[in-house]
Amino acid sequence: MASMIFTDPSSAAAVHRLPFTRFSNGLNTLRRFVGPLHVSSPTPTLPRTLSVHSPRSSRFVTASMAIESSAKVIDGKAVAKQMREEISAEVSKLKETIGVVPGLAVILVGDRKDSATYVRNKKKACESVGINSFEVHLPDDASEEEVLKFISDFNGDPSVHGILVQLPLPSHMNEQNILNAVTIEKDVDGFHPLNIGRLAMRGREPLFVPCTPKGCIELLHRYGVDIKGKRAVVIGRSNIVGMPAALLLQREDATVTIVHSRTKNPEEITRQADIIISAVGQPNMVRGSWIKPGAVIVDVGINPVEDASSPRGYRLVGDVCYDEACKVAAAVTPVPGGVGPMTIAMLLSNTLSSAKRAFDIKIGALRIRVKASDEAGSRLAL
Numbered sequence: 001m002a003s004m005i006f007t008d009p010s011s012a013a014a015v016h017r018l019p020f021t022r023f024s025n026g027l028n029t030l031r032r033f034v035g036p037l038h039v040s041s042p043t044p045t046l047p048r049t050l051s052v053h054s055p056r057s058s059r060f061v062t063a064s065m066a067i068e069s070s071a072k073v074i075d076g077k078a079v080a081k082q083m084r085e086e087i088s089a090e091v092s093k094l095k096e097t098i099g100v101v102p103g104l105a106v107i108l109v110g111d112r113k114d115s116a117t118y119v120r121n122k123k124k125a126c127e128s129v130g131i132n133s134f135e136v137h138l139p140d141d142a143s144e145e146e147v148l149k150f151i152s153d154f155n156g157d158p159s160v161h162g163i164l165v166q167l168p169l170p171s172h173m174n175e176q177n178i179l180n181a182v183t184i185e186k187d188v189d190g191f192h193p194l195n196i197g198r199l200a201m202r203g204r205e206p207l208f209v210p211c212t213p214k215g216c217i218e219l220l221h222r223y224g225v226d227i228k229g230k231r232a233v234v235i236g237r238s239n240i241v242g243m244p245a246a247l248l249l250q251r252e253d254a255t256v257t258i259v260h261s262r263t264k265n266p267e268e269i270t271r272q273a274d275i276i277i278s279a280v281g282q283p284n285m286v287r288g289s290w291i292k293p294g295a296v297i298v299d300v301g302i303n304p305v306e307d308a309s310s311p312r313g314y315r316l317v318g319d320v321c322y323d324e325a326c327k328v329a330a331a332v333t334p335v336p337g338g339v340g341p342m343t344i345a346m347l348l349s350n351t352l353s354s355a356k357r358a359f360d361i362k363i364g365a366l367r368i369r370v371k372a373s374d375e376a377g378s379r380l381a382l
Helices: 076-098 113-129 144-155 175-181 193-200 211-222 243-251 264-270 322-326 340-381
Strands: 048-054 059-065 103-109 132-138 163-165 231-236 256-261 273-280 296-299 303-305 314-317
Touching: 076 113, 076 211, 103 113, 103 144, 103 175, 103 211, 103 340, 113 132, 113 340, 132 144, 144 163, 144 175, 163 273, 163 340, 175 296, 193 243, 211 273, 211 296, 211 340, 231 243, 243 273, 256 264
Parallel strands: 103 132, 103 163, 231 256, 231 273, 273 296
Antiparallel strands: 048 059, 303 314
């Protein structure tokens, strides 16, 4: 087999259960999916079946489909929309009950169009759910000290509950120093070494989980995909997606294998997986022959490929060859419209959690001070 070249992405392209959308001929759309999707290999000579349990009717519905029919589509856009509605409701409640409004600060250095687009989308998302947004845009030749000064200011600002430094940074800056400067209590990107360390350790809980891998697991949860005991393969080992995705799957009691640039026989290893998360940044690398029948695929990759028929001259594709995957897999995320929308939704979720945690800490400290004051008063009375 020809050798494959992998590159780990440096940035992300980045629980109610939602309906799967089916695009196959001869069958009605499966309107509601509310039970677990059991990942297993179908019998080659028989039609595949998907058992769906409806809590309203307490009955199981079986939808049969031929082997050649397409996979269910895991609609990240719909999940993200539902999450934003949930977050908006909680933000409103937080503001009404205790007067706290979550705040997210974003620091952008340079004039990369893709980074500027990501920041603009994050700002719009914040506004849509009622989260305050603070933006700092520095020129490409800004010093590292300038960035660190803004981080320090935001660390000490009680109206800011999350700090995000848009990556990549200019080459003259030390990315590690800058990311480490963000206080762990406001590290809503989840990249602080202490958050990653806690994620890796059993019995420890990180304050935040990186947004894109967290979104991948959220999609699996909301579609009722059973993870426990399943074989999972993560393609790519970046600090932003691959590594934390593998850690999250391990926390869900999956048996996890990471496929990377030095892995021998990646196709053979990937074909054993019940669940595949691909975050390698290679267009259409994962072919249908790599996929076990009945597997569930989460495609993180967002790769531009030339397309003369597109007004932009290109179109976006994932790491997984979507057309081939649909003929083999049980369920797959599309690109675009799969993992991408989830990244920002999880960022909003982390910011909301940070605001709640900050308020709880403030109330806890106030109670301690009141208790100490009461005890001191009692001693004086004696």
